[in-house]
Amino acid sequence: MTATATPARGVSGNILTSDTGGATRLASAPFGHALIAAGERDSRIVGLTADLGKYTDIHLFAERFPQRFFQVGMAEQNLIGIAAGLARTGWVPFTTTYCVFATRRAYDFIAIGAALGRANVKIVAGLPGLTTGYGGTHQGIEDLALMRAIPNLVVIDPCDATEMAQATAAAAAHDGPVYLRLLRGQVPVVFDPATHRFAIGAANLVRDGGDAAIISTGLMTGRALDAATTLAAEGINVAVLHLPTLKPFDHEAVLSLLARVPRVVVAENHVIHGGLASAVADAVADAGLAVRLQRIGIPDCFCESGSLPYLVRRYAMDAPSIAAAVHRVLDPRPTPG
Amino acid sequence: MNATLQPRVADPVKLAAVAQRLRLHVLRMAERVGQGYVGQGLGISDLLTVLYFHFLRHDPQRPDWVERDRFILSIGHYAIGLYAALAEAGIIPVDELDSYGADGSRLEMSAPETLTGVEMTGGSLGHGFGQAVGMALGQRLAGRDARTVVLMSDGELQEGSTWEAAMAAAHHRLDRLIAFVDHNRQQADGPPERVMGIESIPDKFRAFGWHAQRIDGNDRMAIVAALDAALTAPAGMPRVIVLDTVMGCGVPLFANREKNHFIRVGADEWAIARRQASEVA
The missing domain is CATH 3.40.50.970 (Thiamin diphosphate (ThDP)-binding fold, Pyr/PP domains)
Known part of the structure; x- marks a missing residue:
């Protein structure tokens, strides 16, 4: 490269x-x-x-x-x-x-x-x-x-x-x-080539924190890290687990994180059903964990055409939207949807 | 001309005896499960006889021999015919034919690539041709002179992927690729001319840049001659041989009955079928 x-x-x-x-x-x-x-x-x-x-x-x-x-x-x-x-x-x-x-x-x-x-x-x-x-x-x-x-x-x-x-x-x-x-x-370039190590099936805990977790894949991890930085300035410590391999799925990394931090935002550059959020929800349900989960991704629709900055905001895929979703999982009141 | 492209001399008496044994194997498999693609298996026995006992360079002791000619059965439901040929050639045990279509058997109703001698999993029609093009490309890139032979059906030509593959084979000048089309005029919903007309098959292939022949696909020596002609056809063109075949050929009881994609056979008819297959060489 x-x-x-x-x-x-x-x-x-x-x-x-x-x-x-x-x-x-x-x-x-x-x-x-x-x-x-x-x-x-x-x-x-x-x-x-x-x-x-x-x-x-x-x-x-x-x-x-x-x-x-x-x-x-x-x-x-x-x-x-x-x-x-x-x-x-x-x-x-x-x-x-x-x-x-x-x-x-x-x-x-x-x-x-x-x-x-x-x-x-x-x-x-x-x-x-x-x-x-x-x-x-x-x-x-x-x-x-x-x-x-x-x-x-x-x-x-x-x-x-x-x-x-x-x-x-x-x-x-x-x-x-x-x-x-x-x-x-x-x-x-988000990850330093000198230190980052990709392996098929392995998640990377790219930032640790105990208040909430963001599990993300693809380019959404860059935005998740931006959101985590913003939240840290507000005193909220967020773990970011990057999951580049959707299959095979790193159950152990996901479950050990969510057992410790059962408030999670899942962020993916994909519709919010059938992808990473679904895989995380499956793992959580199979393990019987009680987890508050918010999804960031494309809703159940085909997207408009337009400039990418417009579209990313339009479908709430940007870093501020991820930060807002973290606030929602931290809110003790029941979350809609 | 490359020595490997020299036609071989065929022995019609030997081929007739082999074809008869393949048909008896087909009947034995179909009778045990009481169903199966017996019409297709009987109809294609002559081609499989010529391929496995005259044309293909293969080694039954080493089915994964890297230099082998490859036969790709795109129409996976013709497995009953392929199993008969593989058993007769010594690639799988003859006794194993009794497990055709049984629960837990390697000999699934549609041929799986997990079985020795099966190059790819066909059955979802329109797949084998493209994979054969890839294999022919791969053999040429590796510097091997192995031939790639693929068998499709007439109805399969309705799949768009067939023509993607036909275009690519001609574009990449794959002259070690030989495609056969079994034109038995029966697909699931009836004859192709009623379901979706596909004629003229040779003209369509010629328009795509292929060397095309059309023969009686139940005449073994005609198949031998067509393969000889394919080997000596102009360089740079892939070859297709359209086989006009009769479903159930070799068993008049089935060949003469009103045709269907899936022939129904009464319990009392198997003995008659076996006797007829033994008589007709």
Whole structure:
């Protein structure tokens, strides 16, 4: 990964400038560079895209390894099918498209072609949740719910450029199918690459506190940390548990935190049903814990198109909204909804 | 021409005997469960005979031999035919055929890739073709000259993913890929021309950049000749062979009855079917 504020050639714009989670540094195309590094270590790695090479940063891999890159055109079912065939002949295919196309169009192919037989297929999907203002056709708002429901599939939602790069390496090393949400282009750096360690299935307690907890995934962890800083200034100490892997789910980290701090805000860049909040609620209910829980995420609707700063506020996904939700779980009165 | 593309000489007498044994295996499996895709299994026995006992380079002692030619059964419900071929080829035990479709058996009604000799899990139609394209790409990238053979059905051509795969195979010039289409004119809701017309199948593939042939799919020597022609067809084009087949072929009792996707067989009919399959070579 290259930590730089200078856009690499051909890398499309900064999709997160609306809200960088307090990050002041940006890194260019962390997935593309990490995939090249993985490809240099492992000659079995090949790349495929469905006509979105330049928009998913995999064009960098294609330029470095032209013989190991396949264009399949606008055909997402075939993207996954061909990848499964490549995996069955010994290759490690990384496929790219957008979340909406991978999960809505190619669902059966991911379930049967990749997951059922544990084919070594990596699905790297761009524009997760509200990272584009393009509207309902392109915003991947329910992909985590869909992917989390499929057996055998690892589901990852990285926070920043550091984790995007580390998760790419981890996906390459993992023998089996992986769905990895993609942060492309100029990506904020929230975690220090020198100290942060991503591992599949492991949560990271990135800040401790005893008054309330925020459990977050993906880019929402940057905002959760901002909210925690604001709350600390008010004398409220909040723990932030970052959960980049939705599946397998780190039950132990979640339950040990909530047993200690049974007031939690769950924040995700996704609809509030079927994703992280649902997974946390399942774990809490199975364990019989009494926990006050507030959800931050996209409500049960398709989002408008518009600028990202507007949309993030419109759907109460920003740091002040997370801080307000912490106040609600700390309020001793019964909370509605 | 590459030596590995040289057609082999086929022995019609041997192939006839094998095809008859495959049909008897199919009947044995179907009779034990009292149902199953017996019509499909009988109809495709001639192709599977030619593939496993003439064309495919494989080693029954090493089913995972990396240089093997791969056969992909996209139509997973034809498993009954594949199991017969795998057993006759010595890849799975013949006695295991008795467990076809039974609870807890490896021989599920639709062929699962957990079973030795099954390259991928078909059954959700429209999957096998794309995976075959990926395997053919993978073999070429690895520098192997192995062939990839995929079997689809006529109704399966209605899936849009079929044409995504057809386009990609031609675009990537996969001339070691051979697709078969079993045109038995029966899908779940009736004949394709009533459900959703798909003709002309060879013309559609030619328009996509394929070398296409159409033959009597129950004529084993015609299949041999079509494979020979496929091997010597112009380089750079994937090959398709459309098989006009008769469901239940080899058992007149079934072949001549009004067709359905799922043939119903009376308890007293199995003995007749076995006798007919033994007579017809």
